[in-house]
Amino acid sequence: MIAARLAPTALALAVLLGMSAPASAQPEPAGHAVVLVADSVLYADWSGAQGARPGRRALLRDATGGVLDTLTVTWVRDAIAALALAGPRAGVTPGAAGLRLEPLPDAGAGLAVRGHLRVPLGAGPETLDPLYVTTLAEKQVATQLFEGLVRLDSMLAPRPGLATSWSVERARHVFRLRPDAFFHSGRPVRAIDVVATLERALAPAAAAPRVEELARAIEGGVAYHTGKAPELAGVRAIDSLTVGITAAHARSGLLAELATPAAFVVPAGTKPAPMGERELLAAQSGPFRLAGVSERAASLVAAPGRVGGPASLDMLLLPGPSEAAIEFELGRLDLVSPPEAIARRILAGPGPRPAEVTVEEAATYYVGFDTRRPFVSDRGRRRALAALIDRALAVRVLVPGRGRLAHGLLPPIFDVEAPPESTWVMPRAEAERRARGNFGGAAPALTFWVPAGSEVGMRLAEFVASAWRRAGLTVTIVERPWPAFQRGIAEGKADAFYWSWFADGPDPVAFVASMVESSRRGAGGNRTQYSSRAVDRALEEARSAPTGRAATDALRRAERLALADAPLVPLFHGVKVTLVRPGVSGVVLDPLGTPRYDAVEVR
Numbered sequence: 259m260i261a262a263r264l265a266p267t268a269l270a271l272a273v274l275l276g277m278s279a280p281a282s283a284q285p286e287p288a289g290h291a292v293v294l295v296a297d298s299v300l301y302a303d304w305s306g307a308q309g310a311r312p313g314r315r316a317l318l319r320d321a322t323g324g325v326l327d328t329l330t331v332t333w334v335r336d337a338i339a340a341l342a343l344a345g346p347r348a349g350v351t352p353g354a355a356g357l358r359l360e361p362l363p364d365a366g367a368g369l370a371v372r373g374h375l376r377v378p379l380g381a382g383p384e385t386l387d388p389l390y391v392t393t394l395a396e397k398q399v400a401t402q403l404f405e406g407l408v409r410l411d412s413m414l415a416p417r418p419g420l421a422t423s424w425s426v427e428r429a430r431h432v433f434r435l436r437p438d439a440f441f442h443s444g445r446p447v448r449a450i451d452v453v454a455t456l457e458r459a460l461a462p463a464a465a466a467p468r469v470e471e472l473a474r475a476i477e478g479g480v481a482y483h484t485g486k487a488p489e490l491a492g493v494r495a496i497d498s499l500t501v502g503i504t505a506a507h508a509r510s511g512l513l514a515e516l517a518t519p520a521a522f523v524v525p526a527g528t529k530p531a532p533m534g535e536r537e538l539l540a541a542q543s544g545p546f547r548l549a550g551v552s553e554r555a556a557s558l559v560a561a562p563g564r565v566g567g568p569a570s571l572d573m574l575l576l577p578g579p580s581e582a583a584i585e586f587e588l589g590r591l592d593l594v595s596p597p598e599a600i601a602r603r604i605l606a607g608p609g610p611r612p613a614e615v616t617v618e619e620a621a622t623y624y625v626g627f628d629t630r631r632p633f634v635s636d637r638g639r640r641r642a643l644a645a646l647i648d649r650a651l652a653v654r655v656l657v658p659g660r661g662r663l664a665h666g667l668l669p670p671i672f673d674v675e676a677p678p679e680s681t682w683v684m685p686r687a688e689a690e691r692r693a694r695g696n697f698g699g700a701a702p703a704l705t706f707w708v709p710a711g712s713e714v715g716m717r718l719a720e721f722v723a724s725a726w727r728r729a730g731l732t733v734t735i736v737e738r739p740w741p742a743f744q745r746g747i748a749e750g751k752a753d754a755f756y757w758s759w760f761a762d763g764p765d766p767v768a769f770v771a772s773m774v775e776s777s778r779r780g781a782g783g784n785r786t787q788y789s790s791r792a793v794d795r796a797l798e799e800a801r802s803a804p805t806g807r808a809a810t811d812a813l814r815r816a817e818r819l820a821l822a823d824a825p826l827v828p829l830f831h832g833v834k835v836t837l838v839r840p841g842v843s844g845v846v847l848d849p850l851g852t853p854r855y856d857a858v859e860v861r
Contacts, residue, residue, distance in 0.1 A: 616836070674814070
């Protein structure tokens with residue numbers, strides 16, 4: 259069942275979504291009528307000439323149009339198709355009236371010609387509710403399924419999403435919705451849904467992990483989010499297709515926050531809690547709709563009414579770049595981002611040469627310390643451990659051509675000068691002196707956690723462990739599958755770990771805050787559980803500063819203070835080079851790591 263969390267070890271989660279176009283565009287019910295249900299077999303008025311054949315899948319809908327299940331054709335005789343039922347189902351009875359089948363896109367041999375795209379996914383999603391996604395893989399899937407008022411392009415500039423246009427007068431933004439925007443259930447997207455979405459996102463009861471910046475961007479957002487106001491003052495439905503949203507202040511970054519997953523629009527009436535299966539499937543309004551999730555892939559099909567782009571999309575779970583590269587070479591992936599050495603081999607190989615697409619990621623890869631752990635709770639010890647890592651050598655050796663040495667927290671795309679390293683890096687000689695003395699005899703055996711399948715992460719863990727061992731410390735590398743790795747970090751089991759943070763938008767203050775602000779501890783982005791009043795105050799000054807220069811000065815101060823406390827060690831900013839097989843065009847990468855694939859053409 260697809261609920262708030264998707265079990266990554268399930269053999270197959272065959273809950274599929276397929277919604278018809280709005281009723282106004284279909285005077286007759288879509289699909290094929292069910293004529294009989296008997297002996298765990300469903301019989302439908304669906305012939306071979308109409309596309310029925312063994313193995314073809316179809317959605318089973320009840321009389322109201324709701325999805326009951328996805329079934330597979332077992333045999334076809336004349337004008338009747340038989341589909342097996344795996345046991346009793348609510349609403350599927352011999353006397354049930356109004357049942358219909360809606361065929362899913364044919365997965366036969368001709369599908370690749372019509373547009374079947376296959377891309378890698380680095381980890382299994384545990385949730386697809388956009389309000390609760392926290393990992394990059396979850397955002398990558400949710401971006402295909404949901405839509406916000408606006409979206410960010412490859413230069414992080416806002417572009418129309420569900421809103422066809424908007425106007426701004428002082429702090430008030432007025433958005434005009436697309437009249438042809440529909441949820442995949444067939445329900446039209448209206449202004450009341452936008453209002454309800456933002457109220458749901460900021461409701462205290464929702465306990466959403468990454469909405470602080472959204473709350474700060476909307477007038478009255480913080481008061482509503484903290485339970486000090488009964489309503490969200492800055493958001494109003496003007497008419498059925500027009501929404502007014504007032505920014506909290508001129509530099510609030512409202513448009514960027516409206517492009518984050520938490521602001522992806524869902525139907526009014528959705529509770530401030532993780533969506534259940536039926537809610538999740540009906541709430542989608544993006545370029546694709548979910549067709550299934552298993553331990554191997556997330557399968558998507560084109561949303562109703564979408565013009566152009568792939569008819570279907572498989573996001574294949576391949577935790578390591580080497581595994582993905584092998585699949586690409588075997589012709590089972592259409593694009594891949596391999597390490598430089600593997601990319602050179604592929605490009606030099608026989609056959610048509612893949613195209614290369616490059617983007618500098620708005621991301622920072624780092625070594626984090628869990629500041630709750632007894633030994634690394636001490637600032638001086640963290641600083642010494644950080645100084646023992648030769649960051650420049652690590653980047654040069656471990657990610658050649660795929661990473662730019664980090665001189666601070668912010669990636670270059672934000673164009674904010676990093677604080678001088680002399681202000682936050684402990685001298686190497688001092689760090690070695692402390693380590694030689696075993697930190698006064700206090701150093702325990704340290705654990706360094708890394709997600710299974712991450713080749714860079716494992717090599718980095720070995721590099722760091724080697725440096726610390728040379729200084730006399732005992733270090734154990736712990737490799738865990740992604741769900742167990744994520745839980746272990748959340749539960750405070752690791753002294754140190756390898757992680758990365760991808761920006762949600764173009765705001766540098768939000769990026770730094772996500773990594774080190776105390777309110778973002780845990781799933782909000784601050785995985786080190788670090789807390790500093792001085793850093794929090796500097797970030798608040800940056801948000802409320804009257805000028806851009808004042809905001810930058812406050813932000814650099816916050817960054818310098820945090821780096822000097824060493825809750826984490828910034829290593830590199832990613833440079834993503836993607837190889838695209840011949841016959842696939844229109845791939846546009848995105849600095850946030852969440853590209854959309856609805857404009858890709860597959861031949």
